Amino acid sequence: KQEVTQIPAALSVPEGENLVLNCSFTDSAIYNLQWFRQDPGKGLTSLLLIQSSQREQTSGRLNASLDKSSGRSTLYIAASQPGDSATYLCAVKADSWGKLQFGAGTQVVVTP
Amino acid sequence: KAGVTQTPRYLIKTRGQQVTLSCSPISGHRSVSWYQQTPGQGLQFLFEYFSETQRNKGNFPGRFSGRQFSNSRSEMNVSTLELGDSALYLCASTLGGGYTFGSGTRLTVV
Numbered sequence: 769k770q771e772v773t774q775i776p777a778a779l780s781v782p783e784g785e786n787l788v789l790n791c792s793f794t795d796s797a798i799y800n801l802q803w804f805r806q807d808p809g810k811g812l813t814s815l816l817l818i819q820s821s822q823r824e825q826t827s828g829r830l831n832a833s834l835d836k837s838s839g840r841s842t843l844y845i846a847a848s849q850p851g852d853s854a855t856y857l858c859a860v861k862a863d864s865w866g867k868l869q870f871g872a873g874t875q876v877v878v879t880p
Numbered sequence: 881k882a883g884v885t886q887t888p889r890y891l892i893k894t895r896g897q898q899v900t901l902s903c904s905p906i907s908g909h910r911s912v913s914w915y916q917q918t919p920g921q922g923l924q925f926l927f928e929y930f931s932e933t934q935r936n937k938g939n940f941p942g943r944f945s946g947r948q949f950s951n952s953r954s955e956m957n958v959s960t961l962e963l964g965d966s967a968l969y970l971c972a973s974t975l976g977g978g979y980t981f982g983s984g985t986r987l988t989v990v
Contacts, residue, residue, distance in 0.1 A: 802978050810983060811886075811970055817978035857923070864976055867913065867936050870923040 770795045772860055774871035782879050787845035789874050791858035796836045799864055803832055803843050804857045806873070812857065816843070848878045882907065884982035886971050892988045898959040901985045905952050905973030911935075912954040913979070914946060917968040926969075929954055961989045 771794045781787060791801070800819045804812040816825045816832040818841065824833045829846040845852055855875045859868040885904040893899050905912050913936075914926040925938040929948035946956040952973075958965055966989045972979040 800977065804981070809968075809986070811884075812972075812981040814978055814980060819977075859923075859979075865911075865928075865930070865935060867925040867928060867938065868915075868923075868972075868979060869925075872922050 770798075770860060770862060770869045772858060772869050772871040774856075774858060774874050776874060777872065778875040778877075780877040780879060781848055783848060783850060785848055785878075787843075787848050787852065787876060787878075789843040789845075789856050789858075789876070791841040791843070791871055793839045793841075793860050793869075795862070796839050797862065798836065799861045799866060801832075801834055801841050801858060801860050802868070803830075803841075804859065806855045806857060808855075815856075848876075850878050850880050852876060853878050884971055884973050884980050886969075886982035886985050888985060889983065890986045890988075892990060893961050894990055895961055895963060897961050898957065899961060899987060900955055900957045901969055901971075901987075903954045903956075903971030903973075903982060905954070905971075906980055909973035909975055909980075910952050911974045911976065912948055912952060913972045913974075914954070914956050915970045915972065916940075917970060917984075918966075923970070926956065958987075963989050965989050 803815040818834045831844045855873045857873040859870045911930045913928040928936040948954045968984045970984045972981045
């Protein structure tokens with residue numbers, strides 16, 4: 769059974785510092801991995817999608833890496849801003865028609 | 881391009897009642913999934929529909945049901961509501977790759 773873990777559960781950094789968010793999964797046989805952002809009381813906003821054959825994806829200040837063999841993905845956010853404050857969730861998908869298995873999320877606070 | 885639309889945004893219901901939530905996927909997306917989010921359990925998969933057929937089901941009691949229409953719009957129904965059903969219900973659609981989520985329906989059972 770796939771288990772997805774995100775450590776730490778919460779993180780506070782000063783503005784301008786780089787953010788490093790971790791996601792680990794127990795079964796390396798994944799189809800893809802997706803990173804989301806959630807603001808309080810809102811839905812999920814997709815940030816990056818990494819296919820199982822890819823090692824990383826980049827979008828603006830965001831970069832996500834994937835190491836299937838070690839069961840890990842890392843989301844890097846460069847030069848953090850107060851607007852980056854949110855909960856970040858990773859989710860893995862076992863096959864093309866599988867459900868998403870979510871981690872519990874990392875709550876990030878960026879202080880001005 | 882319109883995103884995933886969920887209605888209503890907020891609902892307050894009494895224990896024992898039933899409720900129906902609606903989800904309109906992104907145009908062209910035929911797969912619709914439903915998730916329940918609570919502070920204690922996080923995000924849990926309810927079910928997935930593709931071309932009007934339930935393709936996957938999570939570990940929820942039979943009080944939770946859903947359906948999908950020919951235009952890919954989906955509804956989920958919860959009967960005999962319990963206090964523990966209070967949650968944010970999220971719908972997502974996909975073409976088979978990444979998922980796009982709606983803003984959710986906040987259900988409060990009193």
